[in-house]
Amino acid sequence: MIQSTRDNKKRKVGGTAMVTIKDVAKRVNVSPSTVSRVIANSSRISEKTKERVRRAMDELGYHPNLNARSLSNKATQTIGVIMPITAQYSFQNPFFPEVIRGISMKAYQDNYGLYLSTGQKEEEIFEEVKQMVYGGRVDGILLLYSSINDKIMPFLQEKNFPFVLIGRPHNIDENDITFVNNDNVKKTKTLTEYLLLLGHKKIGFISGSLDYVVTIDNLEGYKTALNNANISIREEYIVLEENYQKEIMETGQDAVIELMSLEERPTALVVTDDIMTFGVLSMLGEMGIRVPEDLSIVSSNNVMISELSSPPMTTADINIYDLGYKGVEYLINKIKEPELPEKKLIVPYKLIKRQSCKKI
Amino acid sequence: MIQSTRDNKKRKVGGTAMVTIKDVAKRVNVSPSTVSRVIANSSRISEKTKERVRRAMDELGYHPNLNARSLSNKATQTIGVIMPITAQYSFQNPFFPEVIRGISMKAYQDNYGLYLSTGQKEEEIFEEVKQMVYGGRVDGILLLYSSINDKIMPFLQEKNFPFVLIGRPHNIDENDITFVNNDNVKKTKTLTEYLLLLGHKKIGFISGSLDYVVTIDNLEGYKTALNNANISIREEYIVLEENYQKEIMETGQDAVIELMSLEERPTALVVTDDIMTFGVLSMLGEMGIRVPEDLSIVSSNNVMISELSSPPMTTADINIYDLGYKGVEYLINKIKEPELPEKKLIVPYKLIKRQSCKKI
DNA sequence: TTGTATGCGTTATCAA
């Protein structure tokens, strides 16, 4: 009885008690602190004892308890990754797997673990962030999206907790936060200008919700290009999806219906996401509208399967992987040197010309 | 000097010291243990003091330190999610985002966090698993893949550490582990039989590496269907991609070249992954081979964009989301009741007929 | 170069 009670004190895996720093210490007849120093590879421990301790650790199968270490260190060596509110849907967008690929890579290289947000609503996610911060679960936070009225960034800022945004801040001075982003304004401007150059004047714009900063930027790029070309902007040519529930490709499909019902149909489309473009293409196919013969399309992101659309789509490669990789690089820097000034990085994009556009 | 030293003892966020259980205790003039009991909502604390303590927690802004709790509890309320070796590539496959969607959902509902593996090689991932287990980082592990010669499962089994496999075990008695899977043999058998029914006799098979159990099962289903139909199996009709480095759609493309170079071309193809099928379709398009007129194709997974291929592909919906959701459900059960017998769940699939097949 | 003592923030045991 007493026995089993005492047993519960010790952490076990598979019935055998975990070996701690003390066990190792006893075995070599040194103090626990010495063992601790050996683990930290302190320069103030003789090579000889280091050797002895290390052998004992091997023999006993010692592995550090990370919770204990975190408690003492006030550091966890893990990064919190915050997915968008619409993760349930947008996770289907290859954008996120791809950022996470970049994130994983850099995190692994620098020996950081990844802790993922799981909430589905804005409020839920905010609670998770608070838990990560107050609970000491992570050393820093990587935000994978930037939306209007976001409460997370102000919170993190006020708490002075290390974080990096993938995207552009909104309602916050750019100099006050570290972020990694594309120049989406310029990107979409270029894309639109490309269409203009091909002789198109009636150009539609299909995108997601204006709650996302990226949408705001894309729209601005589109408008700027038209303005510069002295083409007046027609509100009916701009279709923005507000419904979070809708799958992203559905958005594309519905937008096409809207645009193609117009009396004066556009001859070209700027679509801000490749998956949306897949939806656009499929709907267009159903309607018997040929791309690029009847309608030209430029897209964005250059997700892996983008080249496989029919016709293969012209799109902007935004280097999603780099966004993630650099995001954690900057975050780790911030974690290690909290006092360093905020930095920003604009990751370049590249126009990938394929076969969804035609001269008019 | 001494001051700043002392300062470092206390965990801080944003310059202000974290409030601990002790601070709350002092404020209400109770002992820390009482506060702890209030947090656990122990029935042996009077409602009155509970109320007082709770108010103090609110006023002071108390949040539990999760590392301390984990240390004391020997539990972390987090699940380790192990991605495949080929994560860098396969992460691009919408399969993984979709399982993770299911995983996130259930984890959130049951208040578990997610800790992601980041390693890129078999050995790296194995090390991560050991760290998660020995380091006490997670309470259980969810394996997202099942491969031949895998060392992780035997390890977890030996350590008697809670884990659930999404997929089917190999070299391990099915009764000895808990897993969630599709009946891939039957699935591919059905798919092949569908082709057979349409009159096809020359049926090719395109898939990934036989290192993965899922490939083994798919291949068996294919062979069984042919055998039952008394059609002899031609080795040259079976194209398996062994190269991990290759993108999955590229695999599809290359396989097409191989198959279409054959003197006697197949009239139908069984492809085991929708993204691969995208590759197949694109290459076929380049070659001027029409689907389904010249060649019929069945696929598998029914990933979100599958309906957007041209032609829309006939595929098997394997309920990826459920795989993830049920996976963590079973895992949490195992964590909570380690002594319960192992369970297995076969998630149903469903044939989604679209337009990539034709009677011959 | 090493040991002692203490603290990190909780939970749990035992006593009151």
Next chain:
DNA sequence: TTGATAACGCATACAA
């Protein structure tokens, strides 16, 4: 119903 105390496993300031 509550409090004192020890313990979880590790790291570090200070002493030796």
